Amino acid sequence: MDGNPNSYELLRQVQAALKRRRNPGTVTLFLTLLNAFSIFLNFYFLFIFFRNSSPGGSLQSNIIRPKRSAVAEAKAMTKSDDSQTSLDQLGNHSLSLRKGTEVVVAGEEMECLASSLPEASNGINQDLKYKTIKQAESKKNFISEGGKISMVPRRTVTNQDHLHKFKNFLSQPATQSSVVGPSCATTTSVHSSSAPMLNSLTGSSYSHPNSASDLVTKRCGNLNPHPITHGVIKSANTSIKETTGISTDQAMTAVQACSSLTDAELTFKESNPSKEQQGCTLKETSISNHASYNDDVLTKGKESAVATNTQPEAPTVSSDVKLESSKLGKADKLAASGKGSSGARKRTYDPDYFFKVSGKLYQRLGRIGTGGSSEVHKVISSDCTIYALKKIKLKGRDYATAYGFCQEIEYLNRLKGKSNIIQLIDYEVTDKALLEGVMSGSFNNKDGRVKDDGFIYMVLEHGEIDLAHMLSQKWKELDGCNQTIDENWLRFYWQQILQAVNTIHEERIVHSDLKPANFLLVKGSLKLIDFGIAKAIMSDTTNIQRDSQVGTLNYMSPEAFMCNESDANGNIIKCGRPSDIWSLGCILYQMVYGRTPFSDYKTFWAKVKVITDPNHQITYEPVSNPWLVDLMKKCLAWDRNERWRIPQLLQHPFLAPPVSCHPSLSQDNTFKWLQLIAETCTCDQEALQLCYQLQQVLGDPFKLITPDTTNSRDGQRKLLSRISELCVHLHEKINKF
Numbered sequence: 001m002d003g004n005p006n007s008y009e010l011l012r013q014v015q016a017a018l019k020r021r022r023n024p025g026t027v028t029l030f031l032t033l034l035n036a037f038s039i040f041l042n043f044y045f046l047f048i049f050f051r052n053s054s055p056g057g058s059l060q061s062n063i064i065r066p067k068r069s070a071v072a073e074a075k076a077m078t079k080s081d082d083s084q085t086s087l088d089q090l091g092n093h094s095l096s097l098r099k100g101t102e103v104v105v106a107g108e109e110m111e112c113l114a115s116s117l118p119e120a121s122n123g124i125n126q127d128l129k130y131k132t133i134k135q136a137e138s139k140k141n142f143i144s145e146g147g148k149i150s151m152v153p154r155r156t157v158t159n160q161d162h163l164h165k166f167k168n169f170l171s172q173p174a175t176q177s178s179v180v181g182p183s184c185a186t187t188t189s190v191h192s193s194s195a196p197m198l199n200s201l202t203g204s205s206y207s208h209p210n211s212a213s214d215l216v217t218k219r220c221g222n223l224n225p226h227p228i229t230h231g232v233i234k235s236a237n238t239s240i241k242e243t244t245g246i247s248t249d250q251a252m253t254a255v256q257a258c259s260s261l262t263d264a265e266l267t268f269k270e271s272n273p274s275k276e277q278q279g280c281t282l283k284e285t286s287i288s289n290h291a292s293y294n295d296d297v298l299t300k301g302k303e304s305a306v307a308t309n310t311q312p313e314a315p316t317v318s319s320d321v322k323l324e325s326s327k328l329g330k331a332d333k334l335a336a337s338g339k340g341s342s343g344a345r346k347r348t349y350d351p352d353y354f355f356k357v358s359g360k361l362y363q364r365l366g367r368i369g370t371g372g373s374s375e376v377h378k379v380i381s382s383d384c385t386i387y388a389l390k391k392i393k394l395k396g397r398d399y400a401t402a403y404g405f406c407q408e409i410e411y412l413n414r415l416k417g418k419s420n421i422i423q424l425i426d427y428e429v430t431d432k433a434l435l436e437g438v439m440s441g442s443f444n445n446k447d448g449r450v451k452d453d454g455f456i457y458m459v460l461e462h463g464e465i466d467l468a469h470m471l472s473q474k475w476k477e478l479d480g481c482n483q484t485i486d487e488n489w490l491r492f493y494w495q496q497i498l499q500a501v502n503t504i505h506e507e508r509i510v511h512s513d514l515k516p517a518n519f520l521l522v523k524g525s526l527k528l529i530d531f532g533i534a535k536a537i538m539s540d541t542t543n544i545q546r547d548s549q550v551g552t553l554n555y556m557s558p559e560a561f562m563c564n565e566s567d568a569n570g571n572i573i574k575c576g577r578p579s580d581i582w583s584l585g586c587i588l589y590q591m592v593y594g595r596t597p598f599s600d601y602k603t604f605w606a607k608v609k610v611i612t613d614p615n616h617q618i619t620y621e622p623v624s625n626p627w628l629v630d631l632m633k634k635c636l637a638w639d640r641n642e643r644w645r646i647p648q649l650l651q652h653p654f655l656a657p658p659v660s661c662h663p664s665l666s667q668d669n670t671f672k673w674l675q676l677i678a679e680t681c682t683c684d685q686e687a688l689q690l691c692y693q694l695q696q697v698l699g700d701p702f703k704l705i706t707p708d709t710t711n712s713r714d715g716q717r718k719l720l721s722r723i724s725e726l727c728v729h730l731h732e733k734i735n736k737f
Ligand SMILES: Nc1ncnc2c1ncn2[C@@H]1O[C@H](COP(=O)(O)OP(=O)(O)OP(=O)(O)O)[C@@H](O)[C@H]1O
Pocket: 368, 369, 370, 371, 372, 373, 374, 375, 376, 388, 390, 422, 460, 461, 462, 463, 464, 466, 517, 518, 520, 529, 530, 532
């Protein structure tokens, strides 16, 4: 009653007033009514008091508070992107809300709120939460919206909006941060659609199967039914020394090949010593390992050239391998074809997929080219280096030719370490007598033919593309543009060609088969290949006498056709360095005009006739740089003694910068003004050419008029009109600048 002092005061005042009005009956009745009203009021306030202090009194606020708290937390967490705790909470919240949405159709918010109450912080136990839900369910102030039963009171519409936002957030693709951490599993179950993508980004256990190394393993697994260890993959990837020009398949094949070879090496680390070759360590043990490995492949039916076997069976065959490797020479084919394998597993390699050279195995990656006498294959060694393997069949060839092929090995050995010559890595001549004869210079069976099924194998540095292909590509690019090959491109490669040939000439070797196909681009530089018909120059003479007439028709010098014949003076015609220079002239001609000088002569005899004719004039169409024509002429002089040598060619003005293309201009003061003009029109090739012609006419007028007409009016007129003609043209050109 302390809580209602004003009501008593009011009562007393009413009683006093009534007494003053002296109406006792009415007053008594009124007082009775007033007391009754007072008692009712007391009960009413008492009821209100107890109602407010009961658990039900705080219930409503509890319902609202955690609801707000949940939404606020959810909102806060949508903003949070890096707090681990918040992310964990997000995982819990998202799961709870989803559960509420799916299970409790009516009263989704209540279910959600009950399960989302932060138990530790608000101290409400599960029972209270249960009561909260029940009491809330029993309330009558629910609304129905659009046919959907909603337990949300009207005054919590704003909270409902937040919840919708929160749910929207959950239905969006999860952010990267949402999948990080231990909650990602939960998140994955909620975001089923985005889970796979998310998993690949996480650092959790989900991410592991998709990690980069596993991807490699998986990819390799597609090709290779057997698992490849991480170590093997790593080793393969890091040791591939050259991949240029390998297709993805080839690269994968190479990696697998390496993995198989490396595995074999790891497994078979036995007593065989390792050898250093060209900076690459190739283990002898790999021979037998490959042999055994490939025999496994064979036994399994030659499924694939790249199939690798890292299964534990490999070590068990090592002893067989060693026995077998000694018999490989004859047993290879038998083993390969499956013939002769009398139950026991043959431990040899499959020649369809591998080459064996000097006991080392090289896996085939594909055929690069076929020459007149050989096949060239792209191969990969056990240390994952790409090489070219040249295979020459000897059977049926005359010994002179076979001898020449063996000599190629000798020359390549001599030219080891020369940067512009293709490097010989390894070789094998199966006809040992032939090789010994060549090496010792004592071979004398030059008339017969090779009867045995012998081969020459040469493992060579691998080139990307040969000059013939480069040229045809270049001309294809220019096709229809009415353009000539870019002069700088020409200068760049011409210089490299000259330097390569100079290297062999300095070694007293004449190549004799120079042509664009025999210059290979290796890591951006041209290197000389194919010394099959090369000849060494004897020490007592500058020329060599050829045993047989060979070469490639379009590039053959006049003397190459007449080799060993007698000239008009009765001297034996020999081929030497100038013969190579002629071939270089043909290559340059092709680089400039896109065809060889004698390509118009189609038949063999027509070509022979025209090339050997000293009076034949090679046609040179005008080109922008007149020095180029001059350079070609210096190489294609019919008389071999007139041809320039390589050191001279390397100094030719064509290889010098444009302004100094006209050296005489700078040497003679008389022509200083011409030089100045030339300097101002370096961008205009026609103007440059006019300067050059003017300089020639002024410098050497006898090219235009004969000495005896110099003093005649006609001669002088002719000279002056030519000079003025050139000056007028040059003037017009300069006016256009
Ligand atoms: N080391 C190499 N790397 C890449 N490709 C090569 C290599 N050696 C040769 N080739 C390719 O193989 C082709 C034939 O090679 P090569 O000229 O050595 O054989 P050949 O039988 O002597 O040919 P030919 O005598 O007809 O000129 C070359 O034109 C070139 O395209």
